Amino acid sequence: MAIVAKNATVALSRSPDGTTFTVIPGVTNFDDGGFTAEELDATDYDSTGNTREYVNGYKDGQEGSFTVNFDPGNAVHQSLISDVGSANIWLRHRYDDRNLTIPVAVKRTSNPAEVGGILKMTVTFKPSGAAVWADVA
Numbered sequence: 001m002a003i004v005a006k007n008a009t010v011a012l013s014r015s016p017d018g019t020t021f022t023v024i025p026g027v028t029n030f031d032d033g034g035f036t037a038e039e040l041d042a043t044d045y046d047s048t049g050n051t052r053e054y055v056n057g058y059k060d061g062q063e064g065s066f067t068v069n070f071d072p073g074n075a076v077h078q079s080l081i082s083d084v085g086s087a088n089i090w091l092r093h094r095y096d097d098r099n100l101t102i103p104v105a106v107k108r109t110s111n112p113a114e115v116g117g118i119l120k121m122t123v124t125f126k127p128s129g130a131a132v133w134a135d136v137a
Contacts, residue, residue: 009027014090024080025076026071031064031066032064033062034061035127035131037056038056038058062127063107064124065123084108085106105128110124
């Protein structure tokens with residue numbers, strides 16, 4: 001089964017509890033980066049067959065990103081540039097009837113431009129806590 005990525009939005013929140021969101025205009029793609037569990041060596045004298053044993057440890061959020069059609073006069077776009085290196089924000093990616101909400105640290109923005117092309121801005125972030133999926137209320 002496939003789901004077409006339409007009726008989606010990306011929004012940000014600066015409220016401490018991540019409850020009040022502002023939609024980020026012009027988003028063209030979103031990649032949450034995913035999470036990877038650390039690998040912990042649990043090998044001991046009783047390990048079978050002289051084989052190492054591993055268990056999963058804490059999860060680590062990998063860098064994610066999204067791209068917008070950049071408008072230098074847009075206050076939300078400018079605020080994302082200001083968020084680099086500052087306090088964490090919340091991102092919410094809504095797909096039809098589901099929300100993915102992630103606390104993140106904005107790591108960088110870039111503004112590539114090509115002759116005759118559309119101005120773009122890529123925002124790169126690192127999750128700073130657990131991602132939560134929930135039904136839209």
